[in-house]
Amino acid sequence: MNQSYNSSLLDGAVAELSKLPGIGSKTALRLALHLLRQEKGVALALGNAIIKMREEVAYCSRCHSISEQELCPICSDSRRDQAVVCVVENIKDVLTIEATREHRGVYHVLGGLISPLDGIGPGDIEIDSLIERVTTEDVREVILALSPTMEGDTTNFYIFRRLADLPVKVTMLARGLSIGNDLEFTDELTLGRSIQNRILFSDTISR
Amino acid sequence: MNQSYNSSLLDGAVAELSKLPGIGSKTALRLALHLLRQEKGVALALGNAIIKMREEVAYCSRCHSISEQELCPICSDSRRDQAVVCVVENIKDVLTIEATREHRGVYHVLGGLISPLDGIGPGDIEIDSLIERVTTEDVREVILALSPTMEGDTTNFYIFRRLADLPVKVTMLARGLSIGNDLEFTDELTLGRSIQNRILFSDTISR
Numbered sequence: 001m002n003q004s005y006n007s008s009l010l011d012g013a014v015a016e017l018s019k020l021p022g023i024g025s026k027t028a029l030r031l032a033l034h035l036l037r038q039e040k041g042v043a044l045a046l047g048n049a050i051i052k053m054r055e056e057v058a059y060c061s062r063c064h065s066i067s068e069q070e071l072c073p074i075c076s077d078s079r080r081d082q083a084v085v086c087v088v089e090n091i092k093d094v095l096t097i098e099a100t101r102e103h104r105g106v107y108h109v110l111g112g113l114i115s116p117l118d119g120i121g122p123g124d125i126e127i128d129s130l131i132e133r134v135t136t137e138d139v140r141e142v143i144l145a146l147s148p149t150m151e152g153d154t155t156n157f158y159i160f161r162r163l164a165d166l167p168v169k170v171t172m173l174a175r176g177l178s179i180g181n182d183l184e185f186t187d188e189l190t191l192g193r194s195i196q197n198r199i200l201f202s203d204t205i206s207r
Numbered sequence: 208m209n210q211s212y213n214s215s216l217l218d219g220a221v222a223e224l225s226k227l228p229g230i231g232s233k234t235a236l237r238l239a240l241h242l243l244r245q246e247k248g249v250a251l252a253l254g255n256a257i258i259k260m261r262e263e264v265a266y267c268s269r270c271h272s273i274s275e276q277e278l279c280p281i282c283s284d285s286r287r288d289q290a291v292v293c294v295v296e297n298i299k300d301v302l303t304i305e306a307t308r309e310h311r312g313v314y315h316v317l318g319g320l321i322s323p324l325d326g327i328g329p330g331d332i333e334i335d336s337l338i339e340r341v342t343t344e345d346v347r348e349v350i351l352a353l354s355p356t357m358e359g360d361t362t363n364f365y366i367f368r369r370l371a372d373l374p375v376k377v378t379m380l381a382r383g384l385s386i387g388n389d390l391e392f393t394d395e396l397t398l399g400r401s402i403q404n405r406i407l408f409s410d411t412i413s414r
Contacts, residue, residue: 007273013260016253021241027229033299034228035261036273037318043261046223047254053220054242054250066214066243092240 010036062133064109064126066091074106081105083140087130087159089113089147097145105143108133113151114158122158130159134168144172217243269340271316271333273298281313288312290347294337294366296320296354304352312350315340320358321365329365337366341375351379 010032017028035043059065060072063085067073074080074094084105088094094107110125122128134142142163146152156172163170176194177186186194217239224235242250266272267279270292274280281287281301291312295301301314317332329335341349349370353359363379370377383401384393393401 007264007275009256009260009264009275010273013256016256019249019253020238022234022237029299030229031227032257032260033297035257036264040261042226043257046226047256047258047261049220049223049254050239050242050250050257051254053216053239054247054254057214057216057243066217068214068216090240092236 063107064111064129065094065107083138084143085130085133085139085141086143086145088145089152093145103143105141108142110146110155113146113149114155115151125155127159127162131162131166134163134166139168141169141171144170146172148173148175270314271318271336272301272314290345291350292337292340292346292348293350293352295352296359300352310350312348317353317362320353320356321362322358332362334366334369338369338373341370341373346375348376348378351377353379355380355382 013032013035014025014028017023017031018025020028023031035046058067060067060075061070062075063072065072065074067075069076075082081104084103085108086097086103086105087108087110088097089110089112091109094109097103097107108126108130110127110130112120112125114120114122114125130142133139142159144156144159146155160170174197175190176197177183177190183191220239220242221232221235224230224238225232227235230238242253265274267274267282268277269282270279272279272281274282276283282289288311291310292315293304293310293312294315294317295304296317296319298316301316304310304314315333315337317334317337319327319332321327321329321332337349340346349366351363351366353362367377381404382397383404384390384397390398
């Protein structure tokens with residue numbers, strides 16, 4: 001739909017909105033018309049929030065999560081175990097893991113995964129800073145919490161190799177059945193892994 | 208999901224994005240993180256396009272469609288029949304009808320439909336300006352091209368009544384079978400209407 005709306009202003013906003021992932025030109029037009037119908041303040045608040053976020057956002061110098069201070073609240077929280085570092089792909093994964101309340105350590109946000117097809121190599125993500133962190137800080141355990149995909153596995157393996165000579169325990173998230181999912185709908189690979197990595201039933205009771 | 212992302216900037220952008228229709232807080236977060244990953248220019252262009260559109264947009268003084276001039280290109284086009292006015296709900300409908308290339312007249316954009324449940328009365332949309340246009344200009348025909356919904360029918364009827372004493376022909380879009388749709392999937396109401404309004408077969412051949 002390359003029609004013109006008699007207005008370069010509307011055209012411009014539709015063009016920019018449709019660059020967003022998952023927003024096609026029809027949805028972009030619907031959003032733009034919505035913003036035109038609302039009070040002026042709504043559109044101005046949206047535009048300014050986007051600009052302000054992009055211009056002023058800052059990252060934690062240690063874990064690379066979003067932060068307004070030099071160190072993020074998690075990195076500067078003395079009640080968290082600073083010696084257990086959970087490696088995640090992005091900021092969203094920090095939130096996802098925090099929501100489980102099972103990790104009491106800290107994080108290291110890679111900002112992506114190694115993906116040769118997309119031209120993303122180890123130097124493009126925060127791996128060197130992770131290695132330096134493990135070398136200079138007192139890190140007892142690195143938990144690899146990346147997605148169980150080709151890219152995630154590649155990144156896991158690369159980090160594991162880089163850490164091999166350092167005195168640190170490297171663990172990764174268990175792969176197995178999804179809780180609440182029917183056995184018959186579990187893919188063979190996952191089911192196979194869950195048999196290999198089977199756990200003592202008594203361990204599940206004591207928790 | 209009322210989590211905080213350790214950043215009032217990110218929180219702010221997510222809050223504003225999730226005010227858009229069809230954008231929930233999860234999608235808003237995905238969009239915001241996307242904007243953070245892109246070059247700075249992408250987010251600034253989007254924010255500025257939204258602000259500029261909302262601050263500088265102008266409407267045609269005659270048909271109320273979006274326009275950068277006092278009169279929109281359609282209203283100022285002497286090749287279009289200025290005496291045939293097609294009444295539509297919004298700017299998007301102008302584009303939809305233009306795409307059919309079947310209407311060679313002009314438009315009148317109401318900016319909404321009468322909807323008592325939503326508190327929208329005749330005074331809230333551009334009906335008075337339509338009546339005045341028909342009264343003062345040389346309008347031969349008013350084509351009611353509103354959606355075949357409760358609100359559309361209410362608005363059609365209200366406009367029809369307001370125009371009753373004026374020397375103008377009032378027509379509305381035909382209701383009937385959708386071209387390409389199976390007869391058995393057509394709803395009874397539409398099928399009934401298409402029988403009432405059946406047309407001479409010979410008329411369809413001569414076109």
